[in-house]
Structures are given as structure tokens and as C-alpha cells.
Amino acid sequence: MHTKRSKSIISNLQKVNTLLAQDTNKKNIIVSLGCSMTEEGYFLHHDHAGDMPDHFRGGWKMWPEVFKDLLEEKDNHKYELVNLGQSGCSMDYCFDNLIEVWPKLKKRIKFVLWGGTEFSRFDHLVEDYGMVPSSRADINYVNLSSRPGDTNNRVIKTSEQFKKYGSLEYADYINQSWGYKTKCIKRMNDIFRKITFTEDICKLNNSEFLYYPLLQMFVGKSYYITGGTIEPGIKKQIEWLNELTYINDISKNKERHKHYVNFKSGILGVTWNTWHNDLQLRRTSTIPLITRQRTEWPNTDGHPTEHGQVDIANKIWSWYVKYN
Amino acid sequence: MSLEISDHPSDKRYVEQFRLARQLANDKKDSSKNVIIAFGCSFTDPYFRVDYSWTTSKRGPLPPHLSGGWKMWPEIFKDMLEERDKSQYHVLNFGRSGSGFGHGFESFLKVWPYLKHRIKFVLWGGTDFNRFEHHCYRMHVNLNNRRDIAIERTNGKGTDYERYMEYGVIDYIDNINRSLADPRVVQWIMMKRLRLMTFIEDLSTSNGGEFLYYPLIEPFGGGSFYKTGGSTSPSWKIIQKYLQDLPFILDLKNDKKRLKHYVNLSIDFSGTFWTSWSSETLFTGKKLKILDNKEWPNDDGHPDKYGQEDIANQFWKHYVAHEKK
Numbered sequence: 001m002h003t004k005r006s007k008s009i010i011s012n013l014q015k016v017n018t019l020l021a022q023d024t025n026k027k028n029i030i031v032s033l034g035c036s037m038t039e040e041g042y043f044l045h046h047d048h049a050g051d052m053p054d055h056f057r058g059g060w061k062m063w064p065e066v067f068k069d070l071l072e073e074k075d076n077h078k079y080e081l082v083n084l085g086q087s088g089c090s091m092d093y094c095f096d097n098l099i100e101v102w103p104k105l106k107k108r109i110k111f112v113l114w115g116g117t118e119f120s121r122f123d124h125l126v127e128d129y130g131m132v133p134s135s136r137a138d139i140n141y142v143n144l145s146s147r148p149g150d151t152n153n154r155v156i157k158t159s160e161q162f163k164k165y166g167s168l169e170y171a172d173y174i175n176q177s178w179g180y181k182t183k184c185i186k187r188m189n190d191i192f193r194k195i196t197f198t199e200d201i202c203k204l205n206n207s208e209f210l211y212y213p214l215l216q217m218f219v220g221k222s223y224y225i226t227g228g229t230i231e232p233g234i235k236k237q238i239e240w241l242n243e244l245t246y247i248n249d250i251s252k253n254k255e256r257h258k259h260y261v262n263f264k265s266g267i268l269g270v271t272w273n274t275w276h277n278d279l280q281l282r283r284t285s286t287i288p289l290i291t292r293q294r295t296e297w298p299n300t301d302g303h304p305t306e307h308g309q310v311d312i313a314n315k316i317w318s319w320y321v322k323y324n
Numbered sequence: 325m326s327l328e329i330s331d332h333p334s335d336k337r338y339v340e341q342f343r344l345a346r347q348l349a350n351d352k353k354d355s356s357k358n359v360i361i362a363f364g365c366s367f368t369d370p371y372f373r374v375d376y377s378w379t380t381s382k383r384g385p386l387p388p389h390l391s392g393g394w395k396m397w398p399e400i401f402k403d404m405l406e407e408r409d410k411s412q413y414h415v416l417n418f419g420r421s422g423s424g425f426g427h428g429f430e431s432f433l434k435v436w437p438y439l440k441h442r443i444k445f446v447l448w449g450g451t452d453f454n455r456f457e458h459h460c461y462r463m464h465v466n467l468n469n470r471r472d473i474a475i476e477r478t479n480g481k482g483t484d485y486e487r488y489m490e491y492g493v494i495d496y497i498d499n500i501n502r503s504l505a506d507p508r509v510v511q512w513i514m515m516k517r518l519r520l521m522t523f524i525e526d527l528s529t530s531n532g533g534e535f536l537y538y539p540l541i542e543p544f545g546g547g548s549f550y551k552t553g554g555s556t557s558p559s560w561k562i563i564q565k566y567l568q569d570l571p572f573i574l575d576l577k578n579d580k581k582r583l584k585h586y587v588n589l590s591i592d593f594s595g596t597f598w599t600s601w602s603s604e605t606l607f608t609g610k611k612l613k614i615l616d617n618k619e620w621p622n623d624d625g626h627p628d629k630y631g632q633e634d635i636a637n638q639f640w641k642h643y644v645a646h647e648k649k
Contacts, residue, residue, distance in 0.1 A: 100519055103526035122459045126500050126509045166499025170459070173492025177460040187460050189328065193433050200437040201527065245326045 006086045008040040009097070016082055016101050019108065027206070029108045030071070031082045031101065032064035033094035034115030035130075037214045037304055037312070038085030040065070044291065049301050056297055060306035064113055066313030071111075079110070088130035090121035095194045102201070109207045112198060113316065116213035116274070119187050120174060120231075124165050132158065133171040134231075137221035172226045178218055179229030185240055188217060192246035199259050212261035212316050213274040234277060242269045258323030261316050275312055276302065327438045332462050337371050338420060342434070345416050349438040357532070359442040360405070360415045361435060362398035363428035364449030366626060367540040367601075367635070368419025370396055374614060374624050375421070378483060381622035390620055394629040398447055400636035405445075413444070422464045424455025425517050432524060446528045447639065450539035450600070452546070453517045454500065461491050468546040470497050475551045482552075501554040504544065510558050511566050514543060518572040525585050536639055538587035539600040560603055567596050584646030587638055601627075601635055610634070 005013075019029060036042050043058035061069075068081045082105070084097040094114060102109075122131050140155035162168040177183040195211055202209035218231040232240070241247050250256045251265040262278070264271045273281075279289055288294045289308040291301035304312060327346040329339055348359055366372050373392040376385050385391075395403075402415040416439075418431035428448065436443070454467045468474070469483035478485065488494050503509045521537050528535035546557040558566070567573055573596050576582050576589075583589060589598045602625070605612050612631035614624040627635060 096516075096519075099523045103522055106526075106530075125454070125456055126503050126513060166495040166497075168495065169492040170496045171492075174459055183460045186332075186462060190430070193328065193430070197433045197437055204440075204531075245328050249326050 006039060008042075009084055009086050012040065012082050012084055013101070015080075016105055019080055019082070020104055025107065027108055027110045028078065029080045029082060029105060030064065030068055030111040030113060031098065031105070031109055032067075032085060032113040032115070033098060034085040034214065035089050035094075035117035035121075036085070036087030037117070038062060038064060038083065038115040039087050040083040040085065042085075042087055042303075044301060044303060049291065049299055052291075052297050052299060056291070056294060056305075060309060063115065063304075063309045063312040063316065066310055067113060067316055070313065070317045085115065086130065088121070088132050089117070090123055090130055091117060091119060091191045091194065093121075093123050093130060095198065096123075098198060106205050106207075109202075109205065111208045111210070112202050114195070114198070114209075114211045115312070116195075116211060116217075117215050118219055119191050119217040120178065120219075122174070124167060127165050129161075129165065131162065131165075131167055131171060133174045134219055134221055135159075136162075136171055136175060136226050136228075137223055138225045139221060141225045172223070172228060175223040175226060175228035178223075178231040181232075181240065184218065184232055184237075185243065188240065188244055189246065191217075192244060196246050196250070199256070208320070209259045210261060210316055210320060211259060212312070212319075213272065214312065215276050216274050238269075238271055241272060258319070261319040275304075275315065328434050330462075334462055338418070341370070341416050341418055344414070345435045345439055348414055348416075348442055349435075355441060357442055357444045358411065358413045359439060360398060360402055360413055360445040360447060361432070361439070361443055362401075362415065362417045362419060362447040362449070363431060364419040364540065365423055365451035365455075366419070366421035367451070368396060368398065368417065368449040369421045370399075370417040370419060372396065372419075372421060372626065374622075374626070378477075379622055379624040381620060383620050386614070386617075386620050386622060386624075390614065390617060390628075394632055397449065397627075397632045397635040397639065400633055401445075401447065401639050404636065404640050419449065420464075422455070422466060424451055424457070424464060424466075425453070425520060426455070426457040427464060429520055429524075430457070436527070440531050443528070443531065443533050446524060446533060446535045448521070448524070448535075448537040449635070450537060450543070451541055453513050453543040454504075454546070458491055458493065463487070463491060465493055465497065467497050467501055470494075470501060470552050471547045471549055471557075472551045473547055480551075498549075498552045498554070501546075501549040501552060504549075504557060505555040507558075507562075507566060510544065510563075511570065514563075514566060515570055515572065517543070518570065522572060522575070525582070529585075534643070535585045536587060536643060537585060538635070538639055538642075539598065540635065541602045542600045545600075545602070560599070564595070564597055567598060584642075587642040601638065605631070605634075 032038055040062055042062065044052065049057055064081055064083050068079050072079055098112065118134060120133050124131055135155060135158040159168065162171050199209045216234065217237055220231050220233050222230040247270055250260060251270050257263050262273050287307045288305050289311055291303050291305055292299055327342065327349055329342045362368055374386055396417065398415050398417045402413050405413055420427055452468065456465050458465055474482045488497065525535045542560060543563060544557040548556040577591055612627055612634050614626050614628045615622055
């Protein structure tokens with residue numbers, strides 16, 4: 001079949017078939033959704049990390065697996081993990097993956113865990129390929145100009161891919177759009193509709209649902225070089241978040257807070273820090289939680305290290321335990 | 325309960341349906357499972373009217389009574405149900421002209437969490453598989469607007485060219501149309517759309533409701549795209565061929581009871597066949613479209629008043645035939 005799905009997704013979907021073949025009604029499956037920060041076996045690509053040694057690039061347990069270990073230890077029985085995370089994918093892709101497995105697997109799903117990624121990403125209609133418009137950000141061009149003649153640069157490669165799939169203008173239009181509140185709000189509504197819908201079907205199915213924004217909805221980059229503008233900053237995003245019906249509904253119903261890791265609602269409104277934002281508040285930490293904090297190998301990559309993965313899992317775990 | 329109601333100007337006409345949905349969801353006195361929700365394109369749109377920007381008629385614009393305003397199939401289906409069950413049903417029709425599966429699914433996501441306890445029927449009138457929603461602007465994008473015939477009619481641009489250009493999707497559309505020559509791509513799109521249907525079927529039946537899907541037009545009925553570097557959309561015959569091996573069909577073969585959800589789909593020893601209402605009408609020579617009006621010659625292929633009745637009848641007959649199975 002026509003697909004550019006990661007090996008990880010393909011093997012996890014095969015695992016679904018194996019699980020279905022088992023003659024059991026045990027509700028012991030954890031389905032996890034997300035991007036590269038979630039993908040099983042994610043290995044930092046050369047474009048992100050240059051010649052970094054392999055043991056710094058990946059090969060460690062990702063947060064869904066760490067969460068599974070914590071759960072198994074607490075419940076003293078075995079859980080099965082179906083990790084549908086894929087690097088570069090969009091929130092819509094995450095949701096589509098859930099839809100694919102849900103009808104067959106729902107009776108056995110105990111947890112749906114979702115690590116939120118950028119809202120600007122989209123899936124090509126026919127290429128089954130995650131498009132990351134933010135890879136056309138000015139900052140990537142700045143890095144490029146400091147390395148003249150580097151044809152291996154990420155922005156060149158992604159732009160070529162965009163062009164090949166006819167989506168360069170579309171991606172640039174999308175990047176222009178984030179300068180407008182109405183367009184950002186539309187996108188936010190589109191995504192929170194899917195997230196809250198997932199919460200609803202999980203509840204009906206007696207499954208647990210936990211969503212944790214790992215990255216900001218809009219990562220705050222500028223796109224002036226490609227004719228765009230600048231994405232809203234954190235302050236603005238929080239302000240707009242407070243205008244969404246979906247968010248106000250969660251805010252009013254405290255029982256629902258348990259599904260949304262780090263969600264805070266007070267008299268001044270809703271605040272919701274992502275895992276990445278929280279890192280800024282913990283700058284004093286000596287343990288490298290993201291790759292660029294590795295002092296032994298200077299780099300600019302923002303993916304979680306092995307410690308970062310454990311940290312994400314711990315955050316989700318403590319939120320779950322707090323409410324249960 | 326805060327069911328989302330759009331305040332976007334282009335949604336204005338359709339707000340009424342969402343208001344009614346909110347009212348039904350919040351009705352404390354009545355919690356009966358008697359709501360029908362319907363999805364689809366212009367063949368389903370409760371506000372459908374002939375669009376004169378692309379309909380040609382030798383006698384000028386069609387008179388109002390030939391341009392729309394008749395009962396659409398979800399409403400007629402409701403009447404049949406009420407007559408048989410001797411009880412009242414409410415129909416919420418989210419059909420919208422020009423929209424594809426993405427828009428229908430978006431409407432479904434909006435209403436389902438709030439209204440599920442009241443939903444008895446989910447009815448879906450299938451449309452073109454390659455329409456999609458723009459990522460950040462409220463706009464349906466139709467790949468067929470760049471087909472050769474549309475390009476010829478509009479001095480080499482295609483329908484909605486300016487709008488599509490402004491929103492950065494022309495290259496994207498042409499790229500997709502070019503890739504439709506690859507059978508794997510066509511099968512991939514079919515698989516994605518039918519996966520969505522399987523999900524909604526599952527949710528509806530798990531909720532004690534009924535689900536019916538009927539392709540009203542062919543999934544790839546666009547014609548040719550040579551002028552923009554593409555080829556032709558897969559024909560009815562090719563689509564039937566592709567259908568045979570789709571996981572969706574293989575699953576149905578293993579559980580034939582599920583056929584009750586899919587109108588006009590037949591699986592037997594000679595293979596799998598699924599003909600849309602539009603093609604069926606063409607094959608059988610039935611005169612059920614606006615363009616069949618001889619007094620007012622025109623080229624609008626939408627169902628007329630009788631066409632709407634016929635669609636409702638097809639849904640109804642299929643439902644009744646499978647109800648007790």
C-alpha cells in the first residue's frame with residue numbers, strides 16, 4: 001500500500017493484529033500518539049544533530065514505555081503498548097491513527113496517551129507525509145547563511161520536499177496565516193475539537209485519557225524571508241486559549257482537568273505550560289533534558305534526551321496519580 | 325453544554341442546524357433517542373440552490389421552483405421513519421455544498437459528544453473523495469475545479485482560481501491531480517476515507533444507533549486533468565477493481581452483517597460492486613436530475629425533487645431490508 005509511515009508505526013500496527021489475535025478480553029492496552037518526541041526508537045537525524053555520536057542520538061525508552069513501566073509496577077500486571085507516534089507528524093495525523101485502531105481495539109484500550117505537537121503541521125492529502133511548515137522559519141535560513149554551500153541543510157531539504165509535493169506555496173501561506181488571530185483560533189478549534197472528542201470517546205469506553213502538550217501550539221518562529229510573518233508568542237497563545245469554548249468547558253468542569261496534564265485554571269483564567277516551556281523555568285537543572293543541553297557535544301537540537309523522556313513520563317504519571 | 329457554533333460569515337446559513345443541535349442536546353424534558361444527523365455535499369445541503377456561476381441554461385436562469393427549495397433526502401427519510409414508527413424524529417442536516425469528507429467529519433465531531441445520547445441515525449451521503457478543507461482558512465477545496473473542462477471554460481484558469489491562488493493551493497491541487505495516475509495513491513485515498521466511515525459506523529452502532537452510508541457521486545468523478553499535467557480520474561470500472569483488495573472490503577467480507585450500513589454495496593462470488601446514486605441513474609436512464617428538465621435545458625447534474633425522493637427511497641429500502649437481519 002502507498003505509505004511513507006515510519007517503521008515504528010508499521011510495526012506497532014502489526015502488533016495490533018497480534019494483540020487482536022489473542023483470545024483475551026483484558027483491558028490492558030496503552031495507545032500513545034505524538035510526534036518525534038513520542039516515536040518508538042526515534043533516532044536523531046543527521047539534519048538535526050550533525051555528526052553527533054550514536055549514543056547521544058537515541059535508542060532509549062520513550063515516555064510511553066516509561067509510563068507503561070510505572071503502571072505495571074503500580075498495578076502489578078502486564079500492559080501492552082501500541083505506540084503510534086511518528087516524527088514530523090501533525091495533530092491530525094495522531095488523531096487519524098487513533099481512528100484507525102479504535103474500532104478493532106477499543107474493548108482492550110485502557111489508556112490513550114497523547115503528546116501534543118505543533119498545530120501548524122499538516123498531512124499531505126496523498127503523500128502520507130507530515131509537512132512541517134515551521135521548517136521554513138527565518139532561523140533556519142540564518143543558520144544556512146552561516147554555512148554557505150551546505151546543501152545538506154534542513155531548510156533546503158525540506159523546501160525541496162515541499163516543492164516536489166506541490167506544497168511550497170501552501171506551506172508559506174500557512175506560515176503567513178499565523179500572524180492573524182482568526183486563523184490561529186480556527187486551527188486551535190480544529191485541534192481541540194479532536195482532543196476533546198478523544199476524551200469523550202475514551203470516557204464512554206471506560207478508558208483513561210491523558211493529553212500533555214509537549215511543544216507549543218505555535219512555536220513562535222518568524223517567516224519574513226518566505227513572505228510570512230511571526231507566530232504568536234506564548235502570552236498571546238494563552239490569551240487566545242482562554243477564548244476557546246473547548247477550553248472554557250474544561251476549565252469550568254474540574255473533573256475534566258485530570259485528562260490535561262499541566263492544565264491550570266484560576267481566577268485569572270487558564271494557563272497551560274508545555275513540557276518545552278517548563279524547561280525554561282528549570283534552567284538550573286544539571287541533567288540534560290533536551291539534546292542541546294548536552295555540554296559535551298554542543299548542538300541546537302530540542303528533542304528530549306533519555307532523561308527528558310523519563311521526565312515527560314514522570315510528569316504524565318504524577319498528573320495521573322494525583323487525580324486517581 | 326457548549327456545542328461549538330461558528331461565527332464565520334460563510335457559516336451563517338448553516339448556523340440554524342447547530343442551534344437546533346444545541347437545543348436538542350440541552351433539552352431537559354426530552355431525552356428520547358430520536359435525532360437523525362445527516363452529512364454530505366450539495367446533494368444533501370438543506371439550503372441547496374442551483375449555482376448559476378457554473379450552470380448554463382439556454383433559456384437563462386432556471387425559475388425558482390426548478391432551482392431548489394424542495395425537501396432533501398434526509399428530511400424525506402425522516403418522514404418515512406415517522407410514518408412507520410408513529411413517533412416524532414428531529415433531523416439535523418449538516419450537508420454543505422462543495423464540501424468533502426473533512427467538513428462532514430468536522431461537523432460530526434462538533435455534535436457527537438453533546439448529542440450522542442439522542443442520536444438514533446447517522447446518515448451519510450458520500451461525495452468526491454478528493455475534496456479537502458484548507459488548513460487555516462475556512463474554505464472547501466475541490467480538486468475538480470482544475471479539470472480540463474473547467475480550465476477551458478475559464479480561459480485556462482479553472483473554477484475558483486483567484487481564491488485558490490490567494491490561499492496558496494493551486495500547485496498543491498495540481499500535484500494531487502497528477503498523482504491520481506498512480507493506483508496506489510487512489511487506493512490510499514479510498515482507504516483513508518473508508519477508514520473514517522468504519523470509525524463512525526463503529527461509534528454509531530456502539531451507541532445503539534443506526535449508521536447508513538450511500539455514495540451519491542463517484543469517489544473520483546473529476547474527468548481529465550491533462551491541461552495541468554495530470555491524466556484522467558479513475559473510471560467507475562477501475563474503482564470497482566481497486567475496491568476488491570481494500571482492507572475495508574476484506575473486513576466486510578469477514579463480517580457481512582456490516583453490509584447493512586452501506587447502501588448499494590454488494591459482495592458476492594463475482595466480486596465487490598459499489599455504484600453511486602449518480603452513476604446508477606446514468607446506467608438505468610432514470611430522469612431524476614435538474615438537467616433532465618426538457619422545458620428548461622440546462623447542465624446541472626444535481627438531483628431534482630424526484631431525485632431527492634429517489635435517494636431517500638434507496639436509503640429507506642436498504643435500511644428496511646437489513647433491519648431485521
